[in-house]
Amino acid sequence: MRVVIENVEKKFIDSKKKEVIALQNINFAIEKQEFVVLVGPSGCGKSTLLNIVGGLLSPSSGSVYFEGIENNKEPSLGIVFQEIALLPWRTVYENVIYGLEERGVSKKEQQEKGRHYIDMVGLTGFESAYPKQLSGGMKQRAGIARALAIEPDLLLMDEPFSALDAQTRTLMQEELLTIWNRTKLSTLYVTHNIQEAVYLADRVVVLSRHPGRIKEIIHIDLPKMGRDQEQHRNRFEHYADQIWQLIRHDAQEALKEG
Ligand SMILES: Nc1ncnc2c1ncn2[C@@H]1O[C@H](COP(=O)(O)OP(=O)(O)OP(=O)(O)O)[C@@H](O)[C@H]1O
Numbered sequence: 490m491r492v493v494i495e496n497v498e499k500k501f502i503d504s505k506k507k508e509v510i511a512l513q514n515i516n517f518a519i520e521k522q523e524f525v526v527l528v529g530p531s532g533c534g535k536s537t538l539l540n541i542v543g544g545l546l547s548p549s550s551g552s553v554y555f556e557g558i559e560n561n562k563e564p565s566l567g568i569v570f571q572e573i574a575l576l577p578w579r580t581v582y583e584n585v586i587y588g589l590e591e592r593g594v595s596k597k598e599q600q601e602k603g604r605h606y607i608d609m610v611g612l613t614g615f616e617s618a619y620p621k622q623l624s625g626g627m628k629q630r631a632g633i634a635r636a637l638a639i640e641p642d643l644l645l646m647d648e649p650f651s652a653l654d655a656q657t658r659t660l661m662q663e664e665l666l667t668i669w670n671r672t673k674l675s676t677l678y679v680t681h682n683i684q685e686a687v688y689l690a691d692r693v694v695v696l697s698r699h700p701g702r703i704k705e706i707i708h709i710d711l712p713k714m715g716r717d718q719e720q721h722r723n724r725f726e727h728y729a730d731q732i733w734q735l736i737r738h739d740a741q742e743a744l745k746e747g
Pocket residue numbers: 501502503504509510511529530531532533534535536537538681
């Protein structure tokens with residue numbers, strides 16, 4: 490699914506009744522089968538932009554086109570947030586098939602897809618477990634399986650691994666790439682972690698803050714799988730440094746403002 494974001498602007502009114510321009514002049518496309526990562530310091534509008542693409546917020550002006558159609562409600566979107574909102578009274582399996590039930594998919598298909606995606610995220614054997622019995626990483630896996638089960642046209646992920654410990658996070662990044670390699674879903678992924686952005690992205694959209702604008706779009710010209718291998722280390726670090734130099738000033742400003 491090709492998604493075009495055209496001249497998007499978003500204004501908010503803050504608690505002091507002052508206008509905040511969260512996003513301005515945002516133009517880029519997510520190509521079919523492309524993994525785009527939004528990166529930038531705190532408050533640069535990453536989540537706002539993801540929510541606009543996901544139809545959870547309306548832009549103040551500008552448009553989002555899915556396959557060339559403005560405000561197209563047809564495409565299905567799989568959304569994964571930092572805090573996975575699994576339904577606590579439903580098992581892993583019941584959570585994963587939730588979106589399929591909503592769509593009126595037959596029981597047989599629910600079972601097939603439920604099993605398939607639970608297997609894909611490595612949760613086979615945990616179908617009957619309840620969310621409270623799962624570790625943080627397992628909850629994220631269940632959330633990813635639920636987003637994938639509807640076989641969305643676009644996958645939206647907002648800091649999905651930021652609440653996890655560093656080791657689990659690294660493993661989940663690897664698994665996400667393996668899953669992505671099988672599904673090749675157009676994906677928009679938000680993170681403030683530069684290493685994560687370079688590891689996952691086909692292109693990194695770097696945002697600046699106040700107002701949130703696109704500072705640069707960087708094509709990561711490394712093989713999609715195995716970027717952390719020794720032979721790619723120099724180029725990996727070069728990209729990470731390039732992004733950090735673009736963000737550094739804004740990140741310092743964000744820190745001062747708290
Ligand atoms: N509902 C709202 N009302 C008022 N201002 C808002 C609202 N939502 C976001 N903002 C402001 O818009 C700007 C962008 O916020 P957003 O949460 O999109 O940034 P972010 O890059 O995702 O930040 P973080 O990395 O800290 O999550 C910030 O200045 C924020 O305070």
